[in-house]
Amino acid sequence: MAARAPLPARAVVGHDDCDDDENQPGEGTKVMGALSGVRVLDLSRVFSGPWAGQMLADFGADVIKVERPGRGDDVRQQGLALQDGEGKPTAERSSFLAMNRGKRSITVDLSQAAGQSLIRDLAAQCDILIENFKAGDLARYGLDHASLQADCPRLVYCSISGFGQSGPYSHLPGYDPLFQSMSGLMSITGESDDQPGGGPMRVGFAVGDLTAGFYAVSAILAALRHRDMVSGEGQYIDLALFDAQVAALSHVAMMYLVSGQQPPRLGTASPITCPWQSFDCADGQIVIAVGNDTQFAAFCTVLGVPALADDARFRTNPLRARHRTVLVPILAEILRQRPVRAWHAAFDAAGVPSGPINGFAEVFSDPQIVHRQMRFDMPHSSAGTVPQVANPVRFSASPVQYLRPPPLLGEHTQEVLREVLALDEARIAQLRQDKVI
Numbered sequence: 001m002a003a004r005a006p007l008p009a010r011a012v013v014g015h016d017d018c019d020d021d022e023n024q025p026g027e028g029t030k031v032m033g034a035l036s037g038v039r040v041l042d043l044s045r046v047f048s049g050p051w052a053g054q055m056l057a058d059f060g061a062d063v064i065k066v067e068r069p070g071r072g073d074d075v076r077q078q079g080l081a082l083q084d085g086e087g088k089p090t091a092e093r094s095s096f097l098a099m100n101r102g103k104r105s106i107t108v109d110l111s112q113a114a115g116q117s118l119i120r121d122l123a124a125q126c127d128i129l130i131e132n133f134k135a136g137d138l139a140r141y142g143l144d145h146a147s148l149q150a151d152c153p154r155l156v157y158c159s160i161s162g163f164g165q166s167g168p169y170s171h172l173p174g175y176d177p178l179f180q181s182m183s184g185l186m187s188i189t190g191e192s193d194d195q196p197g198g199g200p201m202r203v204g205f206a207v208g209d210l211t212a213g214f215y216a217v218s219a220i221l222a223a224l225r226h227r228d229m230v231s232g233e234g235q236y237i238d239l240a241l242f243d244a245q246v247a248a249l250s251h252v253a254m255m256y257l258v259s260g261q262q263p264p265r266l267g268t269a270s271p272i273t274c275p276w277q278s279f280d281c282a283d284g285q286i287v288i289a290v291g292n293d294t295q296f297a298a299f300c301t302v303l304g305v306p307a308l309a310d311d312a313r314f315r316t317n318p319l320r321a322r323h324r325t326v327l328v329p330i331l332a333e334i335l336r337q338r339p340v341r342a343w344h345a346a347f348d349a350a351g352v353p354s355g356p357i358n359g360f361a362e363v364f365s366d367p368q369i370v371h372r373q374m375r376f377d378m379p380h381s382s383a384g385t386v387p388q389v390a391n392p393v394r395f396s397a398s399p400v401q402y403l404r405p406p407p408l409l410g411e412h413t414q415e416v417l418r419e420v421l422a423l424d425e426a427r428i429a430q431l432r433q434d435k436v437i
Contacts, residue, residue, distance in 0.1 A: 033060015034398040038224070039420075041122050042066065042103065043131040043143075045073045047176070047206050048160050048241060050099040051213030052220070053130055057102025058391040058400045064122065064416055065100065065407065069107040069437065072409040073100070085384040097386055097406045101378065104404070104412035107437055114436045116141045118421070123152050125420050127234075128220055132160040135170045145236045155234040156223040158216055164240030174241060179208035183245035188252055191267040200265070212244040269328075274320040275299070278357060279332055283339040288331075289353040293317065298350045302343075303334045378405040413437050 038061040042053040050065075050073065057063040067073050079094030109115040120143070123129055129148070131138060138144045145157040159165060162174025180186050180202055190201030219237045227234050246253065255263045255271070268287065269277035275296075278285045290296050293316060297309040308314060308330070313323045320327055335343060340356050347354040358366065364375050373390055380386040391400045417423045417437070431437045 031399055031401065033058075033401045034395060035059040035061040036398075038062070038128065039126045040064065040128040040130065041119070041126040043119070043129065043133070043138075044160065045132060046075055047095075047099060047209035048212040048216065049130045049132040050075070051210055052158070052160070052216035053103060054099045054101055055213070055217045055391070056128070056220070057403065058393075060398065060401050061128070063103040064126070064412075064420070065103040065105045066110075066119065066122075067105055067107050067409060069109055069410070069435065072105070072107070075099075076409065082380070082383045082386060084382065090382045092380075092382060092386070092406070092408075098389070100406040101388060102401070102403050103407055104416055105407035105410055106413040106416050107410035108413075109436050110141050110143070112434070112436050114431065114434065116143060118417070118431075118436070119143055120148065120151065121421050122416075123148050123155060126152075126155065127224065128156045128158065130158045130160065130216065130220075134173060135159075135161050135163075135165045149236075153233050154227060156220055156227060156237070157234065158220050158223075158237040158239065160212055160216055160239045160241070162240065163242050165238045169242070176206040176208045176241075177202055179241050179245045182242060183208070184249060184253065184256075185245060188249075188263050188265050190265055192265050195267065198265075207248075208241050208245040211248045212239060212241040215239060215244045215247075269324070270321075272321055273317055274324045274327060275331055277328070279335040281335055281338060281340045281343055285357050286335065286340045286343050287355050287357060288335075288347075289355075291353065295352055296320065299347070299352045302346045302350050302352060303331070305330075305334065376402075378402060380405045381408060381411075410437070 035056060038056070040053060040056050040061050040063040042049065042063050042065045044050055044053065045067075053063050053065065065073075071077075073096060075095040076091075076093055079096070079098075081089035082092040082094065082097060084090055108118055110119065119141075123143075131143075136144075139147065145159070148155060148157065161170070162179070163169035163172055180189075181200070185207070186200040186202060189203055191198040193199060216237070216239055219239060223235050223237060252263050255261075264271050267277070273289075273291065275288045275290050278287045288299070290299050293309075296314070296317075297306070300306050300309040312319075314320045314327055344354055344356060356362070363369060369375065372392075374392070375387060376390055377385040377387055386405050388402070388405075393400055414428055417428050417431075418425075423431075428437070
């Protein structure tokens, strides 16, 4: 591998666990992130790969996002428009803004030989490469792992695809609704068939994409440690969204494997714990999550029916789950008599887990979310500022960093080519003239 160009020293923003306003993201001192000194070449698009790349950037890595000239990542055209300080829409869209902070955007035409050469040169300067092209696509450009391995033996190369690099579906494209349906997730989501509106339901966000992104980060960091502590060499990671969503079903899939029975679809309820669902109150709904027998006794006391906890049918969680059709109507009749806030306060005082069903206005004004600084703003060149949902990880010694806002398309092309590949202005101008960048 060619000698690495040094990473630039940068002032970064730390996100620590202090309570005072001075430690809000946006003002900070120089810190070293957990992945400072690591460079990532992000060839991915849409959700799963970019989500993984953003997490690595938050942890301190220098992430170079490669996009198509003129159009960029498909999600630059998806979602709602970011508004500027005067309330006018900008070209930036919410889907892109959600998973691309901390990155430097460059535009490269991979269909041109000169573009492919640039990517090979950049890969030689990187520790990690992430891509989510269809299986085999990058081999056409000589940018697959096998083609890069000889010149980049220390590169950790992560391929994220719908169905993986092998198998009867490997050639197929795939999107989140397919992985939700084919993995079994939709079969356990929604009301049962005998209820109004019953039937399989899609989870309300791209859970398959983001789940795969989390698995990708874990795998990449494990491979990076193996390279640095064991082998001295990188390796190839083959990650399928379909596989990841099946794996994420965890204990529910295990219910089927140990019993041979399809887990039931119960709306907000749980098949193994009761009461563990939403209930109607006088002015809305509350979610109750009673996790043990002690909590159930406290719950019954708050409801004013302490003897219910001693009923032979309800003394243990397995019994309550077995007799849910008897227990739930009793609880529902009591809970609908008072408003959500009154019940929530009473349950909190008694140590019974409960919570309202919040919309996002309530989420981002919740005092716990405010205290944990889970929403912050970053400077943005076209909108003035851009809101962000914070990374939830709290390191004690290497705080999460917010180095850059989500980039404009190709915003850093010249900077990266000059800094990482040491190209002069004449060479960069020629590449631009040839529409390679």
